[in-house]
Amino acid sequence: MPHSRETASDIAAIGPLIAAQRAAFARQPRRPLADRRADLLAIERLALDHEGDIAEAIDADFGGRSRNETRLVEIAVTAQAARHARANLARWTAPQAVPTPLMAAPGRSRIRHEPKGVVGIVSPWNYPVQLTLVPLIAALAAGCRALIKPSELTPRTSALMAQLLADRFPTDQVAVVTGDADVAAAFCAHRFDHLFYTGSTRVGRSVAEAAARHLSPVTLELGGKSPVILDADAPLKRLAHPLAWGRFLNAGQTCVAPDYVLAVGDRSEAVGRAVIRQAEIFYPEVGANDDYTAIVSDRHYARLNAMIEEARSRGVQILQAGHDAQAAARTRRIPPTVLIDPPADLAIMREEIFGPLLPIVSTASIDAACAHVNAGERPLALYVFSDDPRVVRHVLDATHSGGVTVNATMLHLTNENLPFGGVGESGSGAYHGQRGFEEFSHARSVFEAGRWHASRLVAPPYGAVFRMISRLALRS
Structure with missing residues (x-):
């Protein structure tokens, strides 16, 4: 054409x-x-x-x-x-x-x-x-x-x-x-x-x-699906703020935004409700809130809504921040949304989301969470919340990612002294x-030889001096 x-x-x-x-x-x-x-x-x-x-x-x-x-x-x-x-x-x-x-x-x-x-x-x-x-x-x-x-x-x-x-x-x-x-x-x-x-x-x-x-x-x-691993003892009050900020900043249209949460223990709903409460503090009435960003295009808006509807059709529990649905739709805004334990075959669990949707999945242990991360492609970012330095070290040793923030989200990106980049599918x-x-x-490598140089002693014909120097080189 x-x-x-x-x-x-x-x-x-x-x-x-x-x-x-x-x-x-x-x-x-x-x-x-x-x-x-x-x-x-x-x-x-x-x-x-x-x-x-x-x-x-x-x-x-x-x-x-x-x-x-x-x-x-x-x-x-x-x-x-x-x-x-x-x-x-x-x-x-x-x-x-x-x-x-x-x-x-x-x-x-x-x-x-x-x-x-x-x-x-x-x-x-x-x-x-x-x-x-x-x-x-x-x-x-x-x-x-x-x-x-x-x-x-x-x-x-x-x-x-x-x-x-x-x-x-x-x-x-x-x-x-x-x-x-x-x-x-x-x-x-x-x-x-x-x-x-x-x-x-x-x-x-x-x-x-x-x-x-x-x-x-x-x-x-x-990009890719950047995971959050929540230790069973990570306090809800401390983790809700960074999760909501990291996921809903720019309406989730951020390459290092938390893409899904792996919550150790049986508390995915409790975590989800804490995140939504925090989102409502950040963004009261999203349809008319100048601090809450719109989805960039009709195509992206339709794709994100299709993810929500697919999950709804499968019986997934969906939590959303309070909003006027008509006002939000008119301004192409999707309210902060949390999905509790969605099945692994849904689009929201397979594709990078790039929007204000956050799946929260229960997992049995830190080892199970690390195994889940390792079963997918290496993400651009990884987040771990734990007050136990041994848990943090274990997650760092057991997984791969472009970068990591511990007990917060996205802040590694803000430090000019840290390299930013992905690994594998994430860059x-x-x-x-x-x-x-x-x-x-x-x-560019530069070597400046002295006026006399030892290379004169290791050139052919090879004799006793060469053998002595080579023995010294092999030992050094």
Whole structure:
């Protein structure tokens, strides 16, 4: 099927922009530290100075996005990331001296972190500013140039990002290409020195295949079903607040949101009722509550309601925060919803939810909970609630996940000193802070030999000196 004229134009723009950035990188392959710091300050100011414009654009794209949540998860996170990178850039870029083994002595060994070149960033709709600008911060800190493809599901925010970045950077350093899924596919088909993708596992496979054709390194920030393990002794009063906050922030449209709960013992209903009570404190009357975010599109709204109706048809106990059903439907809001012990074959237990629905499943023991987690794909995040450090250590030893928060939810994501990324089906590679800088850098090994070097003693013809040195090397 032929592309529309607009899509064809967007696709045609990609190649020349990459070529211009490659030419600029060739002219300046080592961007000075002072210029990189200025780049990072520009991103920080972009977020802070245009908070109102950003909040308005995201609100319009979602049909209702909490401005307070936008301030917290878009503006503050972006500004913090830029400040952290600017403060630590000199240390990250400094050559790292490493020991030299006996066989290579005398000499000096070090590692230089050098920019990879021109990178592609494909960002999603759920946090359209943070998940565009934080990878860009890492790329600029590394000294790279970047071409960005934001999501077509948030067109106003994508257009605003394109305008604000164009006001601050020449297109041969940072540029944005907008358009639909066909534009995104064409974008990923180009050769980049690194390709960074945030989104679904299904599309992530296609991105990895496209990058593989050029042997381009790729970072995949995906998702999956992030579990919560509740120890039998974890107090309801303490766990209800972080569970409700983590699940219902941004109406659950968060890649690291708790996706289901494994509650040790016979208390899934008690946990569910505690979570709903907390949700009603957070969001009284969701249909008219500006702090409660709408579902991003009619298609996503229908999919989530279908999950609820499938569970209802199977007799699953469903708890919902009090709401006016008609007002909620008019504003495309689904109230905070808890499902008690849904069967494993339901869609809500098989698919990543990405909405304000929280299944709570009873499990016999911590070992049974860990076995349940291990029976599925490795999740992007894992949460464990327990006051017993032995239980926490056992869960960490017995499971795999991208990251972990203990006795809270999602907070590992907020620490720029911790790498953020998945494992297996939930992603590959990581970023945030120094790890992001390293993701867009090449660790270049440098060895400087002394004027006289021991390699002269281990060259043919091999004799007594070689045998003596090789014996010493084998013992060292």
